[in-house]
Amino acid sequence: MQKHDLAQQICANRALIGKFASLLRTEPASIKGRIHRVESMSVEPRRIENQLTDKGFVPVYTTAIIEQPWDSYTEQDHATWSILFKRQREILKGRACAEFIDNQERFGMAAGQIPRFEEINALLAKTTGWQLIGVEGLLPELDFFEHLANRRFPVTWWIRRPEQIDYIAEPDMFHDLFGHVPLLLNPVFADYMAAYGRGGVKAHGVSAEALVNLTRLYWYTVEFGLIRQDGALRIYGSGIVSSKGESIHCLESDAPNRIGFDIKRIMRTRYRIDTFQKTYFVIDSFEQLMEATRPDFVPIYAELATQPAYPAAAVLETDTLIHRGSGEGWATDADA
Ligand code: PHE
Ligand code: CO
Numbered sequence: 001m002q003k004h005d006l007a008q009q010i011c012a013n014r015a016l017i018g019k020f021a022s023l024l025r026t027e028p029a030s031i032k033g034r035i036h037r038v039e040s041m042s043v044e045p046r047r048i049e050n051q052l053t054d055k056g057f058v059p060v061y062t063t064a065i066i067e068q069p070w071d072s073y074t075e076q077d078h079a080t081w082s083i084l085f086k087r088q089r090e091i092l093k094g095r096a097c098a099e100f101i102d103n104q105e106r107f108g109m110a111a112g113q114i115p116r117f118e119e120i121n122a123l124l125a126k127t128t129g130w131q132l133i134g135v136e137g138l139l140p141e142l143d144f145f146e147h148l149a150n151r152r153f154p155v156t157w158w159i160r161r162p163e164q165i166d167y168i169a170e171p172d173m174f175h176d177l178f179g180h181v182p183l184l185l186n187p188v189f190a191d192y193m194a195a196y197g198r199g200g201v202k203a204h205g206v207s208a209e210a211l212v213n214l215t216r217l218y219w220y221t222v223e224f225g226l227i228r229q230d231g232a233l234r235i236y237g238s239g240i241v242s243s244k245g246e247s248i249h250c251l252e253s254d255a256p257n258r259i260g261f262d263i264k265r266i267m268r269t270r271y272r273i274d275t276f277q278k279t280y281f282v283i284d285s286f287e288q289l290m291e292a293t294r295p296d297f298v299p300i301y302a303e304l305a306t307q308p309a310y311p312a313a314a315v316l317e318t319d320t321l322i323h324r325g326s327g328e329g330w331a332t333d334a335d336a
Pocket of ligand 1: 192195196198199200202203217293294295296297298
């Protein structure tokens with residue numbers, strides 16, 4: 001399968017940043033003078049640079065919180081938002097879950113201009129208590145988990161350049177804001193995200209394998225989840241809604257598996273970071289997600305540590321199979 005507009009999906013996969021050495025972040029030309037460090041969350045904010053490691057050059061970001069430099073966005077930045085917003089909203093009609101579109105509208109997100117974090121935060125403060133914080137890019141895992149646990153959602157402050165409209169190798173503001181933020185207005189999903197953050201801090205203290213298990217859950221729910229609404233499949237995953245190609249593929253293509261949500265099964269399932277997913281997991285409600293993740297995961301991590309992972313394409317006898325993928329166009333190289 002060709003690479004499409006998929007790479008923004010690496011969002012969840014902080015551990016794999018190093019594998020993207022060839023897809024180095026290119027800084028927006030106007031970055032200098034646009035960053036305002038209003039508060040440092042870490043002891044020593046790191047410089048923005050590309051560090052040479054044994055995996056090649058790896059992008060490194062400051063962990064500082066950055067005030068959204070709204071006045072510095074150019075006409076072109078707003079135009080990029082506008083093009084992407086219109087295109088995705090058109091595609092997502094009848095494809096995205098009801099809450100996603102409704103909440104975008106409640107926030108007043110529109111094609112006209114890049115939303116102001118301040119305005120989004122005013123509504124979030126009155127509702128689910130979440131707050132957006134501006135960041136430079138992907139954060140180290142523990143920083144990310146701690147923000148979520150405290151109901152702070154990190155949003156990349158910059159938007160992709162025009163030549164990256166269809167393909168960007170990492171999350172930008174469009175993915176983070178358009179894709180992730182709407183569901184933070186849903187009380188159950190908002191609680192799920194905070195619980196995930198607390199679970200992440202905990203898993204970080206357990207083992208690297210526990211983190212892998214937990215990251216798969218994020219991937220197959222927050223980033224690539226499908227939900228059944230009124231008898232039809234709908235999208236709620238942010239990695240999907242911000243991707244033109246995958247928004248259609250995930251629902252309409254014969255190629256991928258669509259399987260009923262099963263927490264341990266998901267935590268054992270590898271995934272793709274470079275192609276459309278081979279498998280999507282379907283929830284019946286956000287309450288189901290919340291309930292399934294309520295138990296202490298520590299014994300689950302211990303149990304999973306003794307069991308092999310499933311390939312991204314696997315279909316098991318125990319699966320609640322909604323659609324068996326034809327496998328057409330699947331890449332045969334290794335899953336992440
Ligand atoms: N219940 C999980 C734990 O004990 C935490 C968690 C909550 C993980 C929600 C994911 C989502 O680790
Ligand atoms: Co994301």
